[in-house]
Amino acid sequence: MPWDRNQMAARAAQELEDGMYVNLGIGIPTLVANYVGDKDITLQSENGMLGMGPFPFEGEEDADLINAGKQTITELSRTAYFDSAMSFGMIRGGKIAAAILGAMEVAENGDLANWMIPGKLVKGMGGAMDLVAGVGRVIVVMDHQNKAGESKVLKDCTLPLTGKGVVDRIITNLGVLDVVEGGLRIVECAEGVTEDELRAATEATIV
Amino acid sequence: MKKVYGSAAEALEGVLSDGMLIAAGGFGLCGIPELLLQAIRDAGTKDLTFASNNAGVDDFGIGILLQTKQVKKMISSYVGENKEFMRQYLGGELELEFNPQGTLAERMRAGGSGIPGFYTKTGVGTQIAEGKEVKTFHGEDYILERGIVADLSIVKAWKADDTGNLVFRKTARNFNPPAAMCGKVCVVEVEEIVPRGSLDPDSIHLPGIYVHRIIQGQHEKRIEQRTTRPQEEK
Numbered sequence: 046m047p048w049d050r051n052q053m054a055a056r057a058a059q060e061l062e063d064g065m066y067v068n069l070g071i072g073i074p075t076l077v078a079n080y081v082g083d084k085d086i087t088l089q090s091e092n093g094m095l096g097m098g099p100f101p102f103e104g105e106e107d108a109d110l111i112n113a114g115k116q117t118i119t120e121l122s123r124t125a126y127f128d129s130a131m132s133f134g135m136i137r138g139g140k141i142a143a144a145i146l147g148a149m150e151v152a153e154n155g156d157l158a159n160w161m162i163p164g165k166l167v168k169g170m171g172g173a174m175d176l177v178a179g180v181g182r183v184i185v186v187m188d189h190q191n192k193a194g195e196s197k198v199l200k201d202c203t204l205p206l207t208g209k210g211v212v213d214r215i216i217t218n219l220g221v222l223d224v225v226e227g228g229l230r231i232v233e234c235a236e237g238v239t240e241d242e243l244r245a246a247t248e249a250t251i252v
Numbered sequence: 253m254k255k256v257y258g259s260a261a262e263a264l265e266g267v268l269s270d271g272m273l274i275a276a277g278g279f280g281l282c283g284i285p286e287l288l289l290q291a292i293r294d295a296g297t298k299d300l301t302f303a304s305n306n307a308g309v310d311d312f313g314i315g316i317l318l319q320t321k322q323v324k325k326m327i328s329s330y331v332g333e334n335k336e337f338m339r340q341y342l343g344g345e346l347e348l349e350f351n352p353q354g355t356l357a358e359r360m361r362a363g364g365s366g367i368p369g370f371y372t373k374t375g376v377g378t379q380i381a382e383g384k385e386v387k388t389f390h391g392e393d394y395i396l397e398r399g400i401v402a403d404l405s406i407v408k409a410w411k412a413d414d415t416g417n418l419v420f421r422k423t424a425r426n427f428n429p430p431a432a433m434c435g436k437v438c439v440v441e442v443e444e445i446v447p448r449g450s451l452d453p454d455s456i457h458l459p460g461i462y463v464h465r466i467i468q469g470q471h472e473k474r475i476e477q478r479t480t481r482p483q484e485e486k
Contacts, residue, residue: 092282092426093425094423100481103481105480106475106480107422108281108424109283111279115282117475126425128420128427134354136354167338167341168330169332170380171329171330172353172354174354174380205379206377206378208376209377
């Protein structure tokens with residue numbers, strides 16, 4: 046059985062170490078916060094906050110307190126607020142240890158595409174290009190294949206790039222892959238997924 | 253110099269002109285200058301270019317100026333929440349310049365700080381880098397981005413004193429300080445104007461030197477995504 050969304054998030058949470066400042070993207074990456082356990086992790090929200098807390102209790106929502114997905118959230122005792130220029134100063138400046146992001150496509154050279162489908166979807170890159178260019182480690186969490194069953198782990202990205210050669214590790218429903226010299230290296234397979242199955246589902250070169 | 257005005261319309265008198273570049277604070281619908289946007293709609297100023305992270309939603313924020321076709325161009329990082337925007341853009345009625353969010357914030361900060369350009373690795377090797385100067389530092393490529401100097405900044409803060417010293421609240425700060433910094437004229441709307449001396453000078457987020465006109469008003473402060481936990485979990 047491949048991993049479900051929560052299992053992928055739990056696996057991604059294992060990447061985080063005590064003391065890290067981390068940025069989580071929208072979608073499955075947001076779920077990673079549920080699995081950090083006792084680790085001392087500070088979450089950054091790029092709209093201007095360090096120390097992001099959980100959703101508020103009903104009736105306690107504050108319009109002035111949202112995350113980068115525009116969802117209402119809460120603050121913690123460690124929370125600090127700042128403006129967008131400083132927020133991206135710490136991102137670009139390499140102060141954020143890791144970003145966990147979703148993706149449409151990842152290539153074997155670490156290229157990432159997650160912001161635009163030409164002619165179809167015009168949303169924008171938001172902070173994704175700054176994050177992948179600036180943070181210490183970029184971890185992608187996504188389904189291994191698209192709805193048509195085609196690999197999203199490719200030799201070359203076909204969509205416009207978010208960043209070139211920026212991805213360090215890919216966590217999918219089928220397993221974990223690292224970007225290394227010459228292609229991707231299998232780190233582990235999801236429970237019940239064989240290495241052959243993982244290879245067969247992957248277009249990219251596996252070394 | 254008197255900075256406090258009676259209404260958004262009064263505060264914008266003499267500073268609006270067709271075709272101008274306006275820098276606006278806000279992230280999503282959080283911390284947007286909603287009263288000043290309504291006043292710009294009422295003034296009917298046309299062919300506006302907005303440097304603003306987002307474009308509001310159909311009936312709130314910059315969205316209300318899209319409905320009246322007052323916007324010619326957006327400089328933004330994310331416009332996904334606005335159907336009217338999508339319709340006008342795909343129909344070729346609206347220009348769009350995507351900027352990575354941090355690049356947009358820094359372009360405003362730089363423009364307001366006398367820095368006409370800066371090099372960043374954000375966007376290297378992507379569409380964003382096309383046509384931009386590349387320079388190598390310590391063996392890595394960076395692209396040249398330019399500071400933004402806007403004709404007008406419109407900003408939302410929590411509190412101001414009558415000299416324009418500003419305090420923001422929580423994540424409603426976001427783009428407001430850099431947007432305020434980059435305007436030739438900066439008009440601010442706040443929830444409360446307090447007497448000078450009542451704000452702690454050590455706790456001012458943006459000094460009044462950046463602020464030219466201030467109004468106080470009632471804000472709707474709409475929430476875009478209301479996400480909660482049930483009270484029983486408390």
